[in-house]
Amino acid sequence: MTNTIEASDGGYRFMPGVSQYSCGVAALPGFAIERVRFAEPVPLSAGFAGIADILKAAGRPLTAFAACELRSPAPFTEEGFKAFNEIYIKTLVAWGVMRGVNPVARSNVCPKLDPPGEPSFHAFCYTVPAAKDAPASFVVAGSGESVEGKANYRDHTVALGDTSPAGLLAKAKFVADEMERRMSAFGGRWQDTTAVQLYTVHDAYPVLESELGRRGVLRNGLTWHFDRPPVVGLDFEMDCRRVHRERVV
Structure with a gap:
């Protein structure tokens, strides 16, 4: 299991990632993660104020x-x-x-x-106090088909520019493997998830059963957003979570 770091004043632990985000978070004992989705997208500065x-x-503290x-x-x-990440941070x-x-x-x-x-x-998650025996909760950050933390994305992207069925299969394998690696840091598996999200504007249907289905990704359904990953050249991204309380504001 990958080492995680406690953010004790936040009520969670996290799997270190890159400067702009961690690979995922999980509630510490005595806490649970809750999710809030905005009914409409809220611009960054107003969103932070609303959060x-x-x-x-x-x-709860910030x-x-x-x-x-x-x-x-x-x-x-x-x-x-x-440049965007520097502003966000x-x-x-x-x-x-x-x-x-x-x-x-x-x-x-996008x-x-x-x-x-x-x-x-679009949404955010935060921790709240919970019973010591509350169900575990975690959120795994989004990952596209490139190794993060390198000098650039382009030189480390799986099947760069290839959105054929074979290219998308290679991308799906890489991303699903990364989701499993991140979940494992919190003792999580696909069957533990309450939601799995896919982001691509390409035809993912051929990989739904053959790759994602066989792993158990579809156990509790799949939310497919007709969105692109955030960096030019990436075509396939996923994230997942185990969160028992969600609301829309």
Whole structure:
């Protein structure tokens, strides 16, 4: 099992990832993760303010902010993605959430239809006190078909530019393997998930049964968003979670 780090003042532990996000989070004993989805995308600055208000109303500190799902207008260039992440991270530092290592799990994808005009929040997760015997909860961050933490995405992307059935199968295998690696850090498996999300604008039908189905990914259904991953050149992304309480605001 991969080592994780406790964010004790947040009520969760996390699997270290890259500077812009962690690979995933799981509630510590005595806590549970809850998810809030916005009815419409909320621009980044207003979204952070709204999240702060929701945390305050719940009696939770800003450090309870554990994961988020973003929506952006279109895939970024690698340089543009780096610049965006630097802006995003500033708030995490100001909140005291990020102290050297980023504990917050994240997905950031780009709707092909009706995209937002600027990077916006779609949903976020935070921790709340729970009974010691509460069911385990975790959120695994989004991952596309490239090795993260390298000098760039392009040189480490699986089947770059190949959206044929064979190319998408190779991408799906890589991404599903990465989901399993991240879940394993929290003792999780596909059958433990309460939701699995897929992000692609390409025909994923050929891999649904042959690759994802055989692994058990579809056990509790699959939410397919007609969205692109956040960086130009990526075509297939997934995330998953085990969260027992969700609401829409």
